[in-house]
Structure formats: C-alpha cells, structure tokens
Amino acid sequence: xxxxxxxxxxxxxxxxxxxxxxxxxxxxxxxxxxxxxxxxxxxxxxxxxxxxxxxxxxxxxxxxxxxxxxxxxxxxxxxxxxxxxxxxxxxxxxxxxxxxxxxxxxxxxxxxxxxxxxxxxxxxxxxxxxxxxxxxxxxxxxxxxxxxxxxxxxxxxxxxxxxxxxxxxxxxxxxxxxxxxxxxxxxxxxxxxxxxxxxxxxxxxxxxxxxxxxxxxxxxxxxxxxxxxxxxxxxxxxxxxxxxxxxxxxxxxxxxxxxxxxxxxxxx
Amino acid sequence: xxxxxxxxxxxxxxxxxxxxxxxxxxxxxxxxxxxxxxxxxxxxxxxxxxxxxxxxxxxxxxxxxxxxxxxxxxxxxxxxxxxxxxxxxxxxxxxxxxxxxxxxxxxxxxxxxxxxxxxxxxxxxxxxxxxxxxxxxxxxxxxxxxxxxxxxxxxxxxxxxxxxxxxxxxxxxxxxxxxxxxxxxxxxxxxxxxxxxxxxxxxxxxxxxxxxxxxxxxxxxxxxxxxxxxxxxxxxxxxxxxxxxxxxxxxxxxxxxxxxxxxxxxxxxxxxxxxxxxxxxxxxxxxxxxxxxxxxxxxxxxxxxxxxxxxxxxxxxxxxxxxxxxxxxxx
Numbered sequence: 318x319x320x321x322x323x324x325x326x327x328x329x330x331x332x333x334x335x336x337x338x339x340x341x342x343x344x345x346x347x348x349x350x351x352x353x354x355x356x357x358x359x360x361x362x363x364x365x366x367x368x369x370x371x372x373x374x375x376x377x378x379x380x381x382x383x384x385x386x387x388x389x390x391x392x393x394x395x396x397x398x399x400x401x402x403x404x405x406x407x408x409x410x411x412x413x414x415x416x417x418x419x420x421x422x423x424x425x426x427x428x429x430x431x432x433x434x435x436x437x438x439x440x441x442x443x444x445x446x447x448x449x450x451x452x453x454x455x456x457x458x459x460x461x462x463x464x465x466x467x468x469x470x471x472x473x474x475x476x477x478x479x480x481x482x483x484x485x486x487x488x489x490x491x492x493x494x495x496x497x498x499x500x501x502x503x504x505x506x507x508x509x510x511x512x513x514x515x516x517x518x519x520x521x522x523x524x525x526x527x528x529x530x531x532x533x534x535x536x537x538x539x540x541x542x543x544x545x546x547x548x549x550x551x552x553x554x555x556x557x558x559x560x561x562x563x564x565x566x567x568x569x570x571x572x573x574x575x576x577x578x579x580x581x582x583x584x585x
Numbered sequence: 586x587x588x589x590x591x592x593x594x595x596x597x598x599x600x601x602x603x604x605x606x607x608x609x610x611x612x613x614x615x616x617x618x619x620x621x622x623x624x625x626x627x628x629x630x631x632x633x634x635x636x637x638x639x640x641x642x643x644x645x646x647x648x649x650x651x652x653x654x655x656x657x658x659x660x661x662x663x664x665x666x667x668x669x670x671x672x673x674x675x676x677x678x679x680x681x682x683x684x685x686x687x688x689x690x691x692x693x694x695x696x697x698x699x700x701x702x703x704x705x706x707x708x709x710x711x712x713x714x715x716x717x718x719x720x721x722x723x724x725x726x727x728x729x730x731x732x733x734x735x736x737x738x739x740x741x742x743x744x745x746x747x748x749x750x751x752x753x754x755x756x757x758x759x760x761x762x763x764x765x766x767x768x769x770x771x772x773x774x775x776x777x778x779x780x781x782x783x784x785x786x787x788x789x790x791x792x793x794x795x796x797x798x799x800x801x802x803x804x805x806x807x808x809x810x811x812x813x814x815x816x817x818x819x820x821x822x823x824x825x826x827x828x829x830x831x832x833x834x835x836x837x838x839x840x841x842x843x844x845x846x847x848x849x850x851x852x853x854x855x856x857x858x859x860x861x862x863x864x865x866x867x868x869x870x871x872x873x874x875x876x877x878x879x880x881x882x883x884x885x886x887x888x889x890x891x892x893x894x895x896x897x898x899x900x901x902x903x904x905x906x907x908x909x910x911x912x913x914x915x916x
Contacts, residue, residue, distance in 0.1 A: 371804070374808045376807045399810065403808070405808035407805060407808075416797075
C-alpha cells in the first residue's frame with residue numbers, strides 16, 4: 318500500500334456520540350478506516366454496531382463528534398453526493414417488494430442520475446455487471462417477493478455494488494444465510510475488496526468469518542470501542558471474553574490448521 | 586404486455602371516455618349540434634356550460650385523488666394509506682358541515698363559503714396529524730397513520746354532532762355534501778382546481794424515482810442518496826393541498842384514491858415512472874365514467890357520484906384483499 322493512500326482515511330470517526338430517546342447508544346467512538354481495507358465490526362447485540370453504520374450514511378442524525386469520508390465532513394455533502402461515496406446493505410428481513418431484481422439494482426443508480434432523468438445505458442451496464450458478479454443474473458426478472466432470503470440478500474448486495482461507491486457498509490449481511498449463500502456472499506465481497514479496492518466495513522456476528530476475511534477487527538461493547546486491531550490479536554481468550562462476557566477457546570482446524578473460535582462448553 | 590402498450594391503451598380509453606362523456610346523459614347530444622360553440626342552441630348550451638365543465642371537474646378530481654392515493658401509499662408503504670386516511674376528507678367534511686350549519690352564505694373571489702371552509706378544514710386536519718406525529722420526533726409512517734385514524738374518528742363524531750343539531754334543510758344539505766358531487770355550472774370550479782392538480786400531479790410524476798425508492802424502504806432510500814426528509818415534506822404538502830382542493834370542490838368522493846392506484850399497479854407493475862401517469866389518467870377517466878353512469882342509471886334523477894364510486898369500490902377492495910392478497914399487501 319503506498320503512502321498517499323494511508324494518509325487520508327476513507328472513513329474517519331472521531332469522538333462519535335449518539336443518544337436515542339435519552340439513552341446513550343454510542344459513547345466517544347473513534348475509528349479510522351483505510352482505503353481498501355476490510356474491517357469487521359463485532360460485538361454483543363445492542364452494542365451500537367448498526368447505529369454506527371447508520372450514522373455514516375445519515376440514516377440517523379443528531380450524533381455529535383465528527384464523521385468524515387475521504388477527509389471531508391459528511392455534513393458538507395448533499396445526500397446524493399454521499400450516496401455516490403457510501404453504499405449500504407441492510408440487515409436481512411427487509412420489506413418484500415414487487416420490484417424485480419433488475420429494477421431494484423437499477424434503482425440504486427439514483428445518486429448518479431441527473432435530476433428527473435431515467436437510468437441510461439451506462440447505468441444498465443453497471444446493473445448487469447453487479448447482477449453477474451453476485452451470480453443472480455438468472456433471477457434478474459423475478460420480483461423480490463418471490464425470492465428466498467438468501468437470493469434477496471444477494472440482490473441488495475448487487476444493488477449496493479451498482480451504486481458504485483468506494484465505501485461499502487454491510488449490516489450482518491449473511492447472518493441468516495445458509496452456508497452456501499454465505500460463502501457466495503463472502504466471495505463477492507472478497508472480489509470487490511481485493512480486485513476493485515472497495516473499502517468494506519461489515520458488521521457481523523460470525524467471528525470465524527470475521528477473522529478469516531477482515532484485515533482488522535473493531536469491537537463495540539455498550540457503545541464504546543472495546544478492541545481494535547488485527548484478527549490474531551482479537552483471537553485471544555481474554556479479549557473475546559471482555560467483549561462478549563463469555564468464554565471462548567481457539568482450536569486449530571484439522572485440515573487447514575487455521576485457528577477456529579469455539580464457545581467454551583459450560584457457558585461463561 | 587409491455588408497459589408502453591398498457592399506458593398507450595390507457596391514453597386511448599381515457600380519450601374515448603373524455604370525448605363520449607359530455608355527449609351522454611339524460612339526452613344524448615349529437616356532436617354536430619355543438620360544433621358552433623355555446624350560442625348554437627339549447628343542446629350546445631347544455632354541452633358547453635354544463636357537461637364539458639362537469640367532465641373537466643370530474644377528470645381533475647379523479648386524477649388528483651388517484652395520484653394522491655398513489656403518492657401516500659408509497660410514502661407510508663401502506664396499501665390503505667390515502668390523503669383521506671390522514672384526515673383530509675373528514676377535516677374538509679367538518680369544515681363544510683359547520684359552514685352549512687351556520688348558514689354561511691358569503692363567497693370570496695367567487696369561491697362559496699362551504700368550499701372555503703372545507704378547504705380550510707382539510708388543511709387543518711392534515712396539519713394536526715402532521716403536528717401530532719411530529720411532536721413524537723421522527724414522525725414515523727405508522728404514527729402518522731394512527732394519528733390520522735384517530736383524527737378521522739373524532740371529526741366523524743363532531744360531524745354527527747353538528748348534523749344532529751341542524752334543522753331539516755341544513756341537514757339535507759350536509760348529507761348531500763357528504764355524498765360527493767360533480768355538478769357544476771361553467772368552467773370556474775374546474776379552472777380553480779386546475780393549478781392545484783397541475784402542481785400536485787407534476788410533483789408526484791416528476792419524483793417517480795424518489796417514490797420508487799421510498800416505497801421500498803425509507804432507510805435504504807436514504808442510503809441510495811434520496812433526501813427523504815425533504816421529498817417527504819414536498820410530496821406530503823402538495824398532495825394534501827391538491828386533494829384538499831378536490832374535496833372542497835366535490836365533497837369526499839370515496840375509494841378512487843385507494844382503488845385506482847391498486848388496479849393500475851396490478852396491470853402495469855410497481856414502477857412509479859409508469860404507474861404515476863397511468864394512475865392519473867385512469868383515475869380521471871374512472872371518475873368521469875362513474876359520473877356518466879350516475880347520470881344514466883337513475884335518469885331523470887342523478888345518483889350522487891360518491892355513492893357509486895364507493896359502491897363499486899367496496900366489493901372491489903374485498904376481492905383485492907381476499908383474491909389477490911400478495912399484490913394488495915405490497916403497495
């Protein structure tokens with residue numbers, strides 16, 4: 318990685334605080350994500366992981382502190398400009414809509430369209446590429462309410478890719494997917510991250526996928542940063558116990574030899 | 586069938602309805618008799634000063650109700666949401682009822698007091714619902730719908746109360762107003778409605794991409810770059826004013842705003858780029874056609890057109906709920 322790219326983080330959070338209904342959700346969170354990095358955000362339920370993502374794309378407002386994308390505070394962008402820089406894949410379980418997969422993906426070209434214009438040939442090419450990359454070209458004309466959860470999640474990934482942003486935020490994108498769909502999903506993420514240099518910030522509960530796929534792990538607990546560092550340093554019993562209040566152990570995979578995280582039998 | 590074909594057919598049917606409607610009625614008029622303008626005899630006068638304005642008013646009202654319903658279904662992601670659900674019609678009805686009960690007979694700029702009171706009532710109700718939902722920060726779609734339902738119930742009982750204390754003549758006028766009407770003399774009423782419908786219709790049709798994204802999911806729309814807060818207010822205000830104007834002019838004509846967008850969605854799909862123009866045309870044509878039926882069915886008397894639209898709308902809606910559950914639930 319050359320020196321220039323490391324100078325300005327793609328995403329920079331400084332002293333981020335968020336309160337909802339008088340309850341503190343995020344408390345003094347700072348985090349810098351380098352361009353081309355794959356960051357996994359882990360932590361117990363209710364730690365503020367989803368809210369952190371939603372602050373970045375301005376779904377949630379009213380936070381304090383600073384959030385900047387490519388070195389510019391996100392307050393300086395219009396929503397449309399921000400949409401060209403940051404794309405988002407929400408949690409599984411979105412609404413069933415009668416739009417087809419292709420329409421859904423094409424609609425994600427919105428921030429690139431001039432006012433009132435319909436998507437053009439260029440936008441259609443982006444949509445077809447994204448459909449092909451995620452392997453759902455054959456489902457393109459099916460409406461979303463006829464697709465399975467895993468297929469639908471791939472459509473939302475394809476849409477986020479068609480949005481052509483350099484920063485991709487994903488909120489537990491693969492939590493409810495079967496092993497095959499999950500691995501498809503991870504493969505696509507790896508491709509866009511490694512080959513296209515798209516920065517990936519992924520909230521996940523799958524610790525083993527996180528340590529395998531991510532360059533860095535960021536752990537949140539009760540709205541505060543509890544750990545930030547490379548996967549090897551995260552896979553330490555004390556660290557994981559501190560984050561999750563639960564005992565884990567690591568064993569080596571019988572065929573690959575890679576360390577695998579297991580919950581310790583008998584609870585905490 | 587391709588969407589362009591369906592929209593083309595809608596244009597043709599609408600054109601046919603608009604041409605045929607003013608010729609039909611208690612007396613069928615020969616097109617050759619009216620070619621010379623309003624001065625060419627009694628048929629020409631009926632045609633130009635009664636029937637054509639009536640068709641204009643019906644088309645504008647139907648188009649506005651339909652596009653308004655479509656917009657609110659997308660904004661609230663709810664198959665049952667229309668401006669009426671949010672209190673526009675009950676607010677207007679309360680305003681009109683009060684004006685009739687109090688015998689308000691003045692008019693301002695040619696607009697009768699009852700219409701003015703109805704328009705004010707409609708806007709007041711919407712502002713009330715919006716304010717109530719706003720007070721609980723965030724103004725989520727569900728809270729607004731529930732606030733609308735609550736306001737509707739309160740206003741409905743206030744209308745009954747005012748109605749109950751009225752004398753026989755006022756009582757009849759209130760009842761007649763509540764049934765909805767399209768009879769009009771001269772083009773003034775239609776022309777007054779035109780700017781409201783033009784603005785409201787243009788905004789809803791121009792914002793088809795935003796409506797598409799917002800109809801799927803509001804948070805996702807934000808992440809795609811839609812300034813949801815801004816567009817929601819723009820769409821909400823222009824639609825409410827437009828539909829408020831329609832109710833003030835024609836009374837609370839029911840079901841057009843709810844059922845026409847659903848039928849169009851079944852035929853042309855969920856993309857607002859196509860759905861918007863089709864709903865506008867189909868809504869206008871449907872109300873004009875209902876009005877012709879209302880004039881013909883009980884001739885020489887006239888059925889109130891609002892009664893007819895609801896009479897057709899009720900069973901249709903049940904069919905939609907029971908028979909086409911999937912399509913109906915995914916507004």
